[in-house]
Amino acid sequence: MAVIWKVRPTPSPQTARGASPVTSRPPTTDTFSLPQSQEEFYYSLPTRKLDIVMHALNEGRSAELVAADVGLPVEQVERSFRDIQQKRKTTRYLHMPPQVVEAVLHDHVEVPV
Numbered sequence: 001m002a003v004i005w006k007v008r009p010t011p012s013p014q015t016a017r018g019a020s021p022v023t024s025r026p027p028t029t030d031t032f033s034l035p036q037s038q039e040e041f042y043y044s045l046p047t048r049k050l051d052i053v054m055h056a057l058n059e060g061r062s063a064e065l066v067a068a069d070v071g072l073p074v075e076q077v078e079r080s081f082r083d084i085q086q087k088r089k090t091t092r093y094l095h096m097p098p099q100v101v102e103a104v105l106h107d108h109v110e111v112p113v
């Protein structure tokens with residue numbers, strides 16, 4: 001006959017002391033709690049500054065001019081330029097039309113209602 005053990009759950013340290021900083025903050029997909037947003041972690045800049053930097057890169061402006069406009073060090077703008085270019089390079093295939101081996105027939109098909 002199997003023995004059933006009645007075990008009382010041990011309270012976790014955070015329930016004994018109250019909510020921890022991790023459980024009391026808003027949910028996020030963060031896996032490492034740095035004092036920065038996810039957009040800063042992934043893009044290295046807040047979205048508003050990133051938009052300006054990306055537009056300047058598209059327009060061919062120099063990192064020095066952009067740094068003065070955005071209020072960032074030139075090195076950080078240059079790093080952002082390289083980061084944007086690398087992300088574009090690695091995701092280029094996502095923007096390409098589909099590659100097919102043979103022609104796809106486009107027959108008109110009636111869908112019953």
